[in-house]
Amino acid sequence: MVNGNTSNMIFSKNSATNCNGKNNVLSEVQGNTRLVHGGVHRDEGVTGLLNRSFINPPVYHASTIVFPNAQEFRATMKNWPHLALSYGRYGNPTLFVLEKAFAAIEDADNACLTSSGVAAINAALLTFLKGGDHLLMIDGVYDATRSFCDGFLARFGVSTTYYAPSITPDDLERLILPNTTVIFIESPASMTFEVADVPELAKRAKAKGVRVIMDNTWGPTLFKPLNNGCDVVVASLTKYVSGHSDLMMGVVAAREHTTYRSLKSCVSTLGILPGPDDAYLALRGLRTxxxxxxxxxxxxxxxxxxxxxxxxxxxxxxxxxxxxxxxxxxxxxxxxxxxxxxxxxxxxxxxxxxxxxxxxxxxxxxxxxxxxxxxxxxxxxxxxxxxxxxxxxxxxxxxxxxxxxxxxxxxxxxxxxxxxxxxxxxxx
Incomplete structure (x- = not known):
C-alpha cells in the first residue's frame, strides 16, 4: 500500500507470461502480501465466456506451442528464450507465475526455475565461470556443491579455493586473485550454521569486480541477499517453499536484468526446467x-x-x-x-x-x-x-x-x- 490507501497503488501491466523485465506489481507492499499475491495477474488469466478467472493459475502441460502467424514467430525467435511461450523447454504460464512470485519476494528483476536446488546452484556457477577462472567457495557449503566444484568444474579448468564460513572481510579480500570471477556464499553454513557477514563480503567482492552468488535456502524471506550486495540468489524450493516434502525444485534470481538474461540462457541451454505439476505445488506452498x-x-x-x-x-x-x-x-x-x-x-x-x-x-x-x-x-x-x-x-x-x-x-x-x-x- 501507499500511505495505507490501495487506491494509490499503481499495478504494472507486465505480464506473468513475459519473462522480460521486472515485476513491479508488488513493489510497495509488505512481505506477507507479496507471498500471497506475487506473480498473479488475474486480468490476464480470464477463463470462459463470463470473463472470470481462478485464484490459482491452471497447470499448463505443453511442449509444442503454436503461433498465430509467421511474423510473430520470427519476432519471438529473435529473442528466445527470453520471450515466453515459444517452446515448452523454455517455460509455460504455470512456471512463469512462480518465477514472478519468487522475484517479487526477493526484490529481483526476474527468476528462473530449475529441476532441483543443486541444478539452480550449478546453473548459476556455469553462467559466469569459464576455463581458467577462479572461484571462492564457502567451506561450509552443501556437499553436492563441493562435489560439483571439485569434480565437474575442475575438469573444465576452473579452480576453487574454499574459505572459512566465519571469515573476516579482510581475509576474504586477500583470497581474491586476478582471475577470481565468482564468490559463493551459503549462510548459515550447512551442518554448522555459522553466519556470514554478507553485506561486507559482497562489498569487498564488488570492489574487485567479482560477482557474488548466495544460497538462501535456509531463510527464504528472512534475509534478502539481493538487497545486501549479492548479484544472484539461489534457493532450493524443495525445502521450506514446498513445505511438504513431495517435490524437487530450485530457483535462481538476479537483481539486474542483464544478469537475469544470462541466467535464463544458461538454464534454457541446460534444459533443467521442472514440470508444471511441481511448479503448481510449489506455488501453493509459497502462499503459506x-x-x-x-x-x-x-x-x-x-x-x-x-x-x-x-x-x-x-x-x-x-x-x-x-x-x-x-x-x-x-x-x-x-x-x-x-x-x-x-x-x-x-x-x-x-x-x-x-x-x-x-x-x-x-x-x-x-x-x-x-x-x-x-x-x-x-x-x-x-x-x-x-x-x-x-x-x-x-x-x-x-x-x-x-x-x-x-x-x-x-x-x-x-x-x-x-x-x-x-x-x-x-x-x-
Whole structure:
C-alpha cells in the first residue's frame, strides 16, 4: 500500500507470461502480501465466456506451442528464450507465475526455475565461470556443491579455493586473485550454521569486480541477499517453499536484468526446467510460507533452548541463540530463524548409543532433506565436508547431529528427544 490507501497503488501491466523485465506489481507492499499475491495477474488469466478467472493459475502441460502467424514467430525467435511461450523447454504460464512470485519476494528483476536446488546452484556457477577462472567457495557449503566444484568444474579448468564460513572481510579480500570471477556464499553454513557477514563480503567482492552468488535456502524471506550486495540468489524450493516434502525444485534470481538474461540462457541451454505439476505445488506452498516459517522458528528456538540445558549436549548450533558466536550479526541481519540447526553431544558415547537414540525416535524421522512439516534428526560427519577449518571433535565434544523441527506440538517433540537421550545413556 501507499500511505495505507490501495487506491494509490499503481499495478504494472507486465505480464506473468513475459519473462522480460521486472515485476513491479508488488513493489510497495509488505512481505506477507507479496507471498500471497506475487506473480498473479488475474486480468490476464480470464477463463470462459463470463470473463472470470481462478485464484490459482491452471497447470499448463505443453511442449509444442503454436503461433498465430509467421511474423510473430520470427519476432519471438529473435529473442528466445527470453520471450515466453515459444517452446515448452523454455517455460509455460504455470512456471512463469512462480518465477514472478519468487522475484517479487526477493526484490529481483526476474527468476528462473530449475529441476532441483543443486541444478539452480550449478546453473548459476556455469553462467559466469569459464576455463581458467577462479572461484571462492564457502567451506561450509552443501556437499553436492563441493562435489560439483571439485569434480565437474575442475575438469573444465576452473579452480576453487574454499574459505572459512566465519571469515573476516579482510581475509576474504586477500583470497581474491586476478582471475577470481565468482564468490559463493551459503549462510548459515550447512551442518554448522555459522553466519556470514554478507553485506561486507559482497562489498569487498564488488570492489574487485567479482560477482557474488548466495544460497538462501535456509531463510527464504528472512534475509534478502539481493538487497545486501549479492548479484544472484539461489534457493532450493524443495525445502521450506514446498513445505511438504513431495517435490524437487530450485530457483535462481538476479537483481539486474542483464544478469537475469544470462541466467535464463544458461538454464534454457541446460534444459533443467521442472514440470508444471511441481511448479503448481510449489506455488501453493509459497502462499503459506510465512505462517509455516513462523511456527518452525517458534518450535525450533524452544527445542534449541531445551537442548542447551541437557547434560548430554556439548553445544547447540542455532544462530538464534545468544550463545552462538555470530548471534549479534544474525540478530541484525535476519528477521527470524527457522527450524533447522545442529547440536553436538558430549564426548564418550559409542556409535551404537547414537544409533539407538536416532533409531528409536517416534516423531523425528531419519531423512536427508528438511523444510517439510515433519521433524527430522540425523547424525552428521562435518569434517567429511570441511577442508579449511575443521570442526572440533574430541576434548569433550562428541558426535554432531542435524535437527529439523517441524510443525508438531513442541511438548511432544521434547518428550521424544528426552526419551532419545535416555536410550543414548542407557545403551550398553
Amino acid at each position: 510460507l510465512s505462517v509455516r516459517l513462523e511456527r518452525h522458528a517458534t518450535n525450533g528456538i524452544k527445542v534449541a533452548r531445551w537442548l542447551e540445558e541437557q547434560p548430554e549436549v556439548a553445544r547447540v548450533m542455532h544462530p538464534g541463540l545468544d550463545s552462538h558466536p555470530q548471534y549479534e550479526l544474525f540478530r541484525t541481519s535476519y528477521t527470524n530463524s527457522t527450524g533447522l540447526f545442529g547440536f553436538q553431544l558430549v564426548e564418550g558415547f559409542s556409535q551404537g548409543a547414537v544409533d539407538a537414540m536416532v533409531d528409536g525416535m517416534y516423531f523425528f524421522s531419519l531423512g536427508l532433506s528438511w523444510g517439510g512439516h515433519e521433524s527430522l534428526l540425523m547424525e552428521t560427519k562435518i569434517n567429511n565436508f570441511r577442508t579449511v577449518k575443521k570442526w572440533k571433535y574430541g576434548d569433550g565434544c562428541g558426535q554432531t547431529l542435524r535437527i529439523h523441527v517441524g510443525l508438531e506440538d513442541v511438548s511432544d517433540l521434547i518428550v521424544d528427544l528426552h526419551n532419545g537421550f535416555r536410550r543414548l545413556v542407557d545403551y550398553s
